[in-house]
Amino acid sequence: MEPSIRKFFERYADFFNRSLGGNMDENELASLYAPAFIAASPNGVMTGKNDDQLRQTMVEGYAHYREIGTKDMRIRDIRVSAIDDHHCVAHVAWTATYARQDRPDISIDFDVHYLMQELDGEPKVFGWVAGDEQELLRKHGIVL
Known part of the structure; x- marks a missing residue:
């Protein structure tokens, strides 16, 4: 399962960065998440639910990321903890880079733990556990 999870997150990171550029493919978004x-x-x-509300939330989320200067999202590491033949937790270490006015770009490291299900060879996210994103952004002066 681990190779398919790594490949999934390479695709996920690529999707995220294209969406930051304003090119979000709603069908691809739907394919990343469980129902x-x-x-x-x-x-x-x-x-x-993986529905129109999720799509709208994601469109708004990427617009917010662009507004606060998010330039890039990069995977630093992936560690996979198997649960059974169809489920795992993917511990993904990310680095986000932000542009700031009159100051150098800043990179911030954070982790997200994704609950994954793989059926018919297709991994999908069915959950995640994340830290306090807003507090982390405030701590680094990205948001007030």
């Missing part, structure tokens, strides 16, 4: 998902952060737990 339903769960997300957890210090702000709580939420559930959602």
Whole structure:
């Protein structure tokens, strides 16, 4: 399962960076996620569906990332913890680069833990656990 998960996240990172450029493919977005998902952060737990609301949220999310100067998202490392033949946790270490006015770009490292399901050779995200993104961005002066 690990090679397919690594390949999936290479595709995911490519999708993310193209979307940062304003070229979000909604069909590709839908192909990355299971029909339903769960997300957890210090702000709580939420559930959602892979539907029009997810697409709209993602469009708005990428617009926000562009607005705050996000230039690039790069994978530093992936570690896969198998659960069974069809499920794993992908621990993905990311580096995000931000442009700032009158100051050099800044890179920020963070981790996200993705709950993955692979059926018929197709890995999909069915959940994730992330830290406090807004606090991290405030700490580095990206947002107030």
